[in-house]
Amino acid sequence: MSTPPPPPDSVHSEEFLRSLMRRQLNLSVACAATFLVVLLGLPLLNYFAPAFMATRVAGFTLSWLVLGVLFFPFVWIISWRFIRRSIALEEAEVKSVKR
Amino acid sequence: MMTTLAFLNGVDPWIFTFSLITVVGTVWMGFRSAKTSKTASDFFVAGRSVSVGWNASAISGEYLSAASFMGVAGMVMSVGYDALWYPVCYACGYLFLLLFIAGPLRRFGAYTIPDFAEGRFDSPVFRKIAVCFVLFIGFFYTMPQMKGAGTVLAYIFKSVDLRGGVLEFLAPHNAAGQALVGFPYWAGVVLVGAVITLNVALGGMKGITLVQAVQYWIKAFAISVPIFVLMAVFGFYNGQLGANGANATGGPTVERKALVEKAPTDTAWIAPFGPLTTKAVTAAAAKLPAAERAAFLAEYQRPYSLVYTYSLIMALVCGTAGLPHILVRFYTNPDGVAAKRTTMWVMILIGVFYVFPPMFGALGRNFMPELYLGVGAKGTDKVVLELPTLLGPKYGVLGSILSGITCAGAFAAFMSTFSGLLVSMTGALAHDVYGRMLRPNATPAQRLTAFKVSAVIIGGLAIFLGSKVEALEINFMVGQAFAIAAASYFPLLFMSVWWRGMTMKGAAAGMLGGGLLALLAVALTSISDVAAAGAKKISDAGMLSSYWENHSLAQSLGEAWVHHPLLRILCEQPAIWAVPLAIILMVIVSKATSSSVPADIRMKMLVLHAPEKLGLKQEYIQEHQVGAGH
Numbered sequence: 001m002s003t004p005p006p007p008p009d010s011v012h013s014e015e016f017l018r019s020l021m022r023r024q025l026n027l028s029v030a031c032a033a034t035f036l037v038v039l040l041g042l043p044l045l046n047y048f049a050p051a052f053m054a055t056r057v058a059g060f061t062l063s064w065l066v067l068g069v070l071f072f073p074f075v076w077i078i079s080w081r082f083i084r085r086s087i088a089l090e091e092a093e094v095k096s097v098k099r
Numbered sequence: 100m101m102t103t104l105a106f107l108n109g110v111d112p113w114i115f116t117f118s119l120i121t122v123v124g125t126v127w128m129g130f131r132s133a134k135t136s137k138t139a140s141d142f143f144v145a146g147r148s149v150s151v152g153w154n155a156s157a158i159s160g161e162y163l164s165a166a167s168f169m170g171v172a173g174m175v176m177s178v179g180y181d182a183l184w185y186p187v188c189y190a191c192g193y194l195f196l197l198l199f200i201a202g203p204l205r206r207f208g209a210y211t212i213p214d215f216a217e218g219r220f221d222s223p224v225f226r227k228i229a230v231c232f233v234l235f236i237g238f239f240y241t242m243p244q245m246k247g248a249g250t251v252l253a254y255i256f257k258s259v260d261l262r263g264g265v266l267e268f269l270a271p272h273n274a275a276g277q278a279l280v281g282f283p284y285w286a287g288v289v290l291v292g293a294v295i296t297l298n299v300a301l302g303g304m305k306g307i308t309l310v311q312a313v314q315y316w317i318k319a320f321a322i323s324v325p326i327f328v329l330m331a332v333f334g335f336y337n338g339q340l341g342a343n344g345a346n347a348t349g350g351p352t353v354e355r356k357a358l359v360e361k362a363p364t365d366t367a368w369i370a371p372f373g374p375l376t377t378k379a380v381t382a383a384a385a386k387l388p389a390a391e392r393a394a395f396l397a398e399y400q401r402p403y404s405l406v407y408t409y410s411l412i413m414a415l416v417c418g419t420a421g422l423p424h425i426l427v428r429f430y431t432n433p434d435g436v437a438a439k440r441t442t443m444w445v446m447i448l449i450g451v452f453y454v455f456p457p458m459f460g461a462l463g464r465n466f467m468p469e470l471y472l473g474v475g476a477k478g479t480d481k482v483v484l485e486l487p488t489l490l491g492p493k494y495g496v497l498g499s500i501l502s503g504i505t506c507a508g509a510f511a512a513f514m515s516t517f518s519g520l521l522v523s524m525t526g527a528l529a530h531d532v533y534g535r536m537l538r539p540n541a542t543p544a545q546r547l548t549a550f551k552v553s554a555v556i557i558g559g560l561a562i563f564l565g566s567k568v569e570a571l572e573i574n575f576m577v578g579q580a581f582a583i584a585a586a587s588y589f590p591l592l593f594m595s596v597w598w599r600g601m602t603m604k605g606a607a608a609g610m611l612g613g614g615l616l617a618l619l620a621v622a623l624t625s626i627s628d629v630a631a632a633g634a635k636k637i638s639d640a641g642m643l644s645s646y647w648e649n650h651s652l653a654q655s656l657g658e659a660w661v662h663h664p665l666l667r668i669l670c671e672q673p674a675i676w677a678v679p680l681a682i683i684l685m686v687i688v689s690k691a692t693s694s695s696v697p698a699d700i701r702m703k704m705l706v707l708h709a710p711e712k713l714g715l716k717q718e719y720i721q722e723h724q725v726g727a728g729h
Contacts, residue, residue: 028198043408046371059337072450079443090710
């Protein structure tokens with residue numbers, strides 16, 4: 001493996017690290033928040049609106065349908081969006097340094 | 100030939116053949132890929148060159164254990180809706196791993212989690228603590244896999260008669276010393292343990308990657324094909340659920356068998372806050388005078404079960420993101436972006452898998468209610484293996500073939516999870532204990548030998564422990580491993596990746612405080628559970644329960660749970676307090692010892708978070724190569 005050229009000094013600056021971590025963490029936290037609202041909200045719905053969550057949808061109760069089937073694709077969508085945006089973010093960071 | 104195989108009389112030939120193919124295929128693949136494993140890097144991290152597709156299949160294969168394959172279906176059948184949190188959170192825990200841990204952890208470029216622990220804090224002491232946790236969580240997680248192997252093999256050969264031949268010593272014996280029909284529990288443990296130990300010793304991480312990846316697809320096939328055939332005959336998922344409950348309108352329903360008395364009622368089964376989350380309060384209410392019972396239940400049952408649900412969710416989500424044998428696989432990715440892509444595919448692969456086990460649970464409730472009469476492996480836990488036999492009377496051999504396929508899937512489940520555990524524990528012993536602590540100057544050849552020797556030692560120990568845990572429940576043991584991982588490794592990784600103020604003392608205090616208190620809490624509940632099982636004579640618990648049955652600690656614990664059901668819930672599911680406790684301890688102790696933050700913390704953080712294209716990773720390794728001897 002060839003040794004890469006030494007990165008310009010701006011990479012080692014405090015500001016670069018701060019903005020790098022802040023941007024990545026913001027993205028992660030935004031995705032995690034979407035996930036947690038649904039994950040932690042579902043027990044609350046079950047608790048405060050049991051009759052509504054017991055509504056039958058083609059044999060399933062609404063609550064079972066959400067947790068047992070629909071939850072998985074929901075998480076896939078979040079992770080797909082996260083990956084796309086996170087890769088775009090990394091590319092933007094590389095560009096900003098190389099410029 | 101016929102005479103030597105005569106003892107196989109009464110064993111279903113299809114089940115036998117499919118299971119045999121899985122075991123032999125695993126050994127063959129192990130030998131084949133062992134030829135390509137040569138360097139230490141091959142053995143520890145598969146040369147860091149596993150592609151996204153292979154790695155995602157391998158991680159999924161490793162993650163879907165006996166608990167997932169058999170336990171989830173059994174739990175859904177026995178307690179209903181609340182058990183759905185298990186498959187959902189097992190799959191969704193990976194999202195936390197993806198969002199916060201996967202990329203940075205891979206960029207750091209270590210071999211094992213203890214490597215990361217030492218590198219991040221420049222502290223050899225912390226490596227030792229981390230090694231202990233890897234081994235500890237690993238063994239906790241190994242025992243249920245071994246138990247699964249033992250019970251499934253005993254199930255396949257349940258009608259074997261070994262009496263009167265040279266093999267009589269193998270047959271299980273009753274208390275009076277008489278030989279019985281059947282196959283001993285420990286034989287399965289030894290068989291699976293030996294096969295996997297051989298594979299790992301021969302090929303290391305690179306050798307088992309192929310095996311685990313193939314085993315994912317065996318499992319996915321084995322859980323989905325039989326259930327589709329069964330549903331085509333007996334009615335689909337929605338119809339199965341439609342048959343449960345008084346308001347069963349709005350969809351198709353199926354004709355089902357009458358439930359037995361021990362089964363939960365339709366409403367308790369299909370609605371949230373059922374038997375799993377309410378059992379502590381129900382047990383407490385049963386000890387009250389009849390007049391007070393209804394008021395007590397009305398006041399406490401639902402709020403406490405909400406607490407239980409949240410704590411369970413936390414344990415499973417944070418625990419998944421903190422299991423050492425899963426984390427170590429991320430080091431086999433070529434870079435951080437590949438690590439993230441792998442995680443996304445893992446979520447898709449295991450998410451697809453986890454839709455199916457609850458279907459077995461729902462079908463089992465409607466068509467095999469007699470399983471409610473047994474306990475654990477003799478009851479609902481074997482629904483996945485038994486359900487296909489329902490096809491027998493109508494479709495003859497098809498039922499046997501499908502049953503054989505699910506048995507093969509179960510075998511793949513213990514073998515792949517045990518391989519992963521064995522590699523991560525062997526890595527901890529060979530790389531961290533031998534390579535870093537005992538003989539830091541060992542040659543590459545010595546390191547390879549150390550890996551192989553360690554694999555045999557850990558494999559032997561796992562077989563020994565596995566043969567002793569027949570009495571404990573699979574899901575319960577796995578739950579304990581998750582709770583401990585959630586309160587120790589997850590806070591450690593999360594905080595040390597994102598907070599640069601973290602010190603070694605803070606990390607150690609949080610990890611030990613959270614992890615050990617969670618362990619203590621679950622140990623207390625398991626003591627009283629084992630004692631209760633012994634008192635009711637419901638399980639073949641043997642030594643363990645007869646020891647605790649009349650022990651004063653178990654009795655006073657039993658008393659305490661009755662008077663304080665909330666305490667029981669918080670001890671059984673400790674994540675809701677243990678995870679925040681670990682994080683708070685980390686923050687407080689780190690603040691108090693802020694002078695010992697590593698001097699080059701900015702560089703470490705850059706390596707963790709900056710994209711690889713900037714070339715910082717190579718720079719980091721070169722800096723440290725001189726001193727640490729990578």
